[in-house]
Amino acid sequence: MTHLLDDLPDLARRTPRAVALRWFGGRDGSRVREELTFGDLAERVERTAAGLRAQGLEPGDRVLFSIRPRPEGVVLCLAILRAGGAVVFVDPGSTPELFAARIAAARPRWAATEALLYAVSSGPLRGVARSRGLLLPDYGRLPVRHLYSGPWLPGVPRGARRVAGLGRGVALADGYDAAPAVDPDAVALVVFTSGTTSDPKAVVHTARTLGGMLGLFRQVGDLRPGQRAHTDQMFLGLPAVLAGGTWEIPARSPKDAPEAFARGVAGADSSFLVPADVTALLDVVEARADAGDGAAVGPAVLAVGAAPVTVALLERARRVLPGTRWLAVYGATEILPAAVTEAGEKIAAAAAGDLVGRPLDGIGVRVDTSVVDPQDQGAGDGGPAVGELVLTGPSLMAGYLADVDAGRPPVTEHRTGDLAHQDADGRIVLVGRNRDMIIRGTVNIYPGLFEPRLRDLPGVAEAVLVGVPVPDGDERVVLVVTAGAERASGEPTAGPPVRTDTPLTRAVADQVGRVLDHGALPDLVVEAAYLPLAGRSRKPDRRLLAEWVSPVTGDLTGSSTGGSTGRVRA
Template identity: 80%
Template sequence: MKHLVDELLVVARSTPDVVALRWFGGRDGGRVREEVTFGGLAERVERTATGLRAQGMEPGDRVLFSIRPRPEGVVLCLAVLRAGGAVVFVDPGSTPELFAARIAAARPRWAATEALLHAASSGPLRGIARSRGLLLPDYGQLPVRHLYTGRWLPGVPRGAHRVARLGRALPGTVRALEAAEADREALVVFTSGTTSDPKAVVHTVRTLGGMLELFGQVGDLKPGQRAHTDQMFLGLPAIIAGGTWEIPAKAPKDAPEAFARGVAGADSSFLVPADVTALLDVLEAGSKAGSKAGPAASAAGPAVLAVGAAPVTVALLERGRRILPGTRWLAVYGATEILPAAVTDADEKIAAAAAGDLVGRPLGGIGVRIDRATSEDSEDRTDREHPTDSADPDDAREVGELVLTGPSLMAGYLSDLDAGRARAVEHRTGDLAYQDAEGRIVLVGRNRDMIIRGTVNIYPGLFEPRLRELPGVADAVLVGVPVPDGDERVVLVVTAEGGTRPGGDPEIQAGTELARSVADQVVRVLDHGALPDLVVEASHLPLAGRSRKPDRRALVNLVTPLAGTVRA
């Protein structure tokens, strides 16, 4: 198993003067701010890794990482891995309580932070950040060793090391990875959880490498190609393949016009569905305003655009093909625990829409098992035994939970591994699925009550107990309302203490006194990634099944007319 930097060194020796990283900036996001060749990237990573070791970084050290994609951050991320550390991604925008719980769970020894984030969390910009609803943690007060990128700003803690200066006077002498170290921790990603049970996925050097190799399959990456994306899961495979990773100035949803200009003519890109919607909105608006010939004549995109990290709908792909007909659209399926797992193109997915949600053929090395023995809601399986309308009986498959294995399978969850439990051998996705006669995976539902908004998985069962403790609330249920681009609106349905339980459909209202009161309080008890788009009050909750649990499907139908007016 080669280390990522070892693979980079191989490319650097053969093409040292080829551009590996190209970072855009400027007011309109269209100016190239920095270019780094393969030779320069390899040298900077080696020297930075040597500097980290000289400052005391030891194998196994966890590094809290809060730096946006840009060359300095890419160098540091690779250098941390090279030096034997593990990168820990924690969202600084979560509630202070949850952030503290995640830090306690991860126990980082280092924190790598942008100087600007220090200024916004403890320096002169703190007031501005708070006025915009950002309750950022004070990174400078964390009991860790500090690294920062960018120029020094007020708020950067005393003794912090500027990344650009690490290893300037030191030769790159970090030894190559030993084979036995391929199973050491490399990446920790918090995905969900509460303050009492933060949930984080752990990947090793080996499984991270497997992930990047699989993404290389998705994009069919080759030397000399341009990958324009802010997602490292396509950017890193691109440079390992000998291509150029073009990094936009801002995330696509924050500056869609700049992204549209940058991605035009690229060989590949990777976006989440919400970013695709922002890109298509800009392209469509520009076409209508400036081209009498229509969108197809005036809009340009990459040769291949992969969409993933959230459900990819047929409606989104149809719109994408219409606005960017010259682009090959791919839908990527997977989870943080095992990513990517399967891929299909737009034509195939659209043609198979009647049979369920086709996510495609498993990628090379991915193992698939359909487990019919597990279903958390066996009363709701009567319509799952024959999930296809096809006239061919060979296309009908019995449905069960989709279970995956493969080279990108996580080592396990952080709390389990730190407690000495065995490593993961498979991932139970919670998706109900079947495989058709061609071996393609088709999803037909969820086996768990999970909402996916953007790239965040929201497990209602983790948060609803805390919501029920709010003043005046008798019961609380979180539901997801699907929208055309594949995302979901999160709606919190509450009932009032002392309310009645009449028969029939409940009355649902937005803007009631209780709904407004709860909406004002949820920021105190929920991770910001789980905050509802809308809070409504119900006269009572519809129930279903022998267990008389809240009927979430019925609630989705009841709140959809209201949720449709919510702006994401």
């Protein structure tokens, strides 16, 4: 597939009356609010693309896109690509300074925005949004051409064109066959992933790499004509449509309306959720079961991804919805998807590391062992060589925005930052993050390589190695352990967040030499009442832990001479 939309006109000719999009609404989210057949979808995309060109959109124009998944938004997104434009996703909930920096980096000429977002980012409703913690930018003042979705509301700038009216009055002679050719290697999608106000970081995909992405997702869900994919995620929705199936779009996101989503997804052929949404779905299903409200029914296949998928989540998922085939999807915005594994397979392999599965057909895998010190490889016990996971494939991004705009050549691989190895069956197993590396003296310490061993020590529930910077640029290594089950971030505790002289710290300090290489021994062991968590992935917040332990590191100098207060013997 060289272009994202190559399959749509063919589907429109072969199955013009089959339903491509079904959008739910109503008070309980169960009413079908709108349906588009393949014939309708193809025609509306082409008419809207022609309308955009008539309004002045030129190939290469970037469109700031802030419309939730629904038929009008899907049509506009595809039409922008069909017209040769590029869709730019920017989170309006970021700080105003970061939003401004990202707009400056993306340089959009257009903004496609829901009328409601214009209304709450200006005028009287702006104060209401601020009172609820939403510091939204004033969309109406952006110096771009404006398109709005939905009915007109106060705040929509003068001269803005309504999306629904773009294709009206457009005459189509020969449909898609008459449309101008689109460069498959031109910028088609820009997604900001991280970065600071001085250096925003955005991933750039072309129509060709998006086509590769959709093709890979077809493998994940085994998508076929006539299937129903119930999800609010375009990652699965568009591949389902282009495979000849129906994308069912819930009225609201699973997190915002879990009960409605649970009703809609029951009996569907497939769905795609992020881990947090899986938890919301399982909560509803379990509550229904406890109330005796019928048997638990989910989709035939449910893929989970876009954040780390834990074994605990999959174990619960299989218990609550045993009739669903659960899949864990691994990838990154730079190359998605890359690998997939069955829930049972991942659970069975938990002791060996974080199994993310077999690479999908077309994905190339390389493990760069040069980034890991040979002494940390575990070669002495016959274990596999560990290195940074490097991926290639048809969905590989063109590059980061700053590099693409500077005219640099497309990237040829993506360095994931994950430390991994491949087992005898070619499956990818993650063991840590390269960016979590601690540098002490001339030794590079990778926490993910050692923390599993530390968690196996008697009395230890969780163990995290953190680096505490010192003025000379070196780092002190501190092992943070807990004695009880991990609790949520922000839970109040009595006294200081960490303690250095407890029965657990003394016991661990005396034992770490048995399980760690000399170069990785911590300078100090401290006990915390709980581990603070951060981000959507709910990983240990290493930065906050470093702040907690910094006051108690005192005048540590490399390694110490006694274990009575949590210090570690060299």
